[in-house]
Amino acid sequence: MTLRIAEIFGPTIQGEGALIGEPTVFVRAGGCDYRCHWCDSLHAVDSSHRHEWRPMEAREIWAEVRRLSAGQPLTVSLSGGNPAIQDFAPLIALGRAGGYRFACETQGSIAQPWFGDLAMLVLSPKPPSSGQVVDWDAFDRCLSAAEGAGRRVLKIVIFDQADLDWAREVAARYPDLPLYLQPGNPETDPETPVEPQALADRLLWLVENTVGRGWLKPHILPQLHVLIWGNRRGV
Ligand SMILES: C[S@@+](CC[C@H](N)C(=O)[O-])C[C@H]1O[C@@H](n2cnc3c(N)ncnc32)[C@H](O)[C@@H]1O
Ligand SMILES: Nc1nc2[nH]cc(C(=O)O)c2c(=O)[nH]1
Ligand code: SF4
Numbered sequence: 001m002t003l004r005i006a007e008i009f010g011p012t013i014q015g016e017g018a019l020i021g022e023p024t025v026f027v028r029a030g031g032c033d034y035r036c037h038w039c040d041s042l043h044a045v046d047s048s049h050r051h052e053w054r055p056m057e058a059r060e061i062w063a064e065v066r067r068l069s070a071g072q073p074l075t076v077s078l079s080g081g082n083p084a085i086q087d088f089a090p091l092i093a094l095g096r097a098g099g100y101r102f103a104c105e106t107q108g109s110i111a112q113p114w115f116g117d118l119a120m121l122v123l124s125p126k127p128p129s130s131g132q133v134v135d136w137d138a139f140d141r142c143l144s145a146a147e148g149a150g151r152r153v154l155k156i157v158i159f160d161q162a163d164l165d166w167a168r169e170v171a172a173r174y175p176d177l178p179l180y181l182q183p184g185n186p187e188t189d190p191e192t193p194v195e196p197q198a199l200a201d202r203l204l205w206l207v208e209n210t211v212g213r214g215w216l217k218p219h220i221l222p223q224l225h226v227l228i229w230g231n232r233r234g235v
């Protein structure tokens with residue numbers, strides 16, 4: 001069985017959420033069941049890029065991860081696209097036997113048995129600004145499938161007040177899950193430079209409208225990789 005892989009890159013640092021700053025190799029799966037208006041990874045979503053997605057066996061991916069990390073066990077982050085469309089169990093088994101640990105980023109629309117083998121499942125339900133509608137039954141199935149995982153966290157992208165109000169409802173629905181918020185990045189063209197002050201302004205708005213208004217639950221973080229490299233791919 002081959003997997004459709006848009007890119008494998010690293011080691012870099014995890015730029016988002018609970019594992020921010022951690023040395024990581026990314027395996028980006030091709031294909032997504034969502035079409036978020038502001039997706040920053042369309043090269044792994046839009047079928048116009050399909051020809052760039054490489055069919056790879058789990059052992060080929062594993063060899064590339066080991067090559068990039070020079071055989072030093074680290075965290076491998078499965079992202080995409082939606083990695084939950086595909087079967088990553090064989091890759092996770094190979095990697096774990098070698099001492100590597102696995103994290104996965106998914107929107108929570110498709111559950112997989114291999115969620116239970118992860119050290120970290122990042123569930124990132126999509127707010128109103130994305131134009132997508134969350135199927136909460138499917139989302140709950142993802143949470144259940146990951147009961148054996150090391151950690152499960154929520155990470156929500158915030159563009160505006162409506163997203164923030166929505167995130168607050170989601171937080172109330174899942175009081176036991178740690179919550180990470182990150183400002184949405186409206187500029188996703190890899191060639192367009194990112195303005196650091198604009199990133200800081202969006203972060204300030206988010207802090208003022210959460211912690212600054214007495215909502216003390218969420219962790220507020222920037223996309224660290226965007227701060228460092230802008231919208232470049234493969235970093
Ligand atoms: C590209 S997605 C791939 C994994 C999965 N499809 C998902 O959405 O969780 C990885 C992360 O990037 C976030 N993201 C995508 N576009 C973004 C943007 N323009 N600004 C901020 N975060 C973004 C997603 O919400 C998700 O948390
Ligand atoms: N450095 C870095 N951190 C990330 N965190 C989540 C990413 C993703 O696109 O899934 C990502 C990414 O593409 N690069
Ligand atoms: S779910 Fe993730 S990969 Fe899919 S379109 Fe939305 S942000 Fe992009």
Ligand SMILES: [Mg+2]
Pocket residue numbers: 040041
């Ligand atoms: Mg990204």
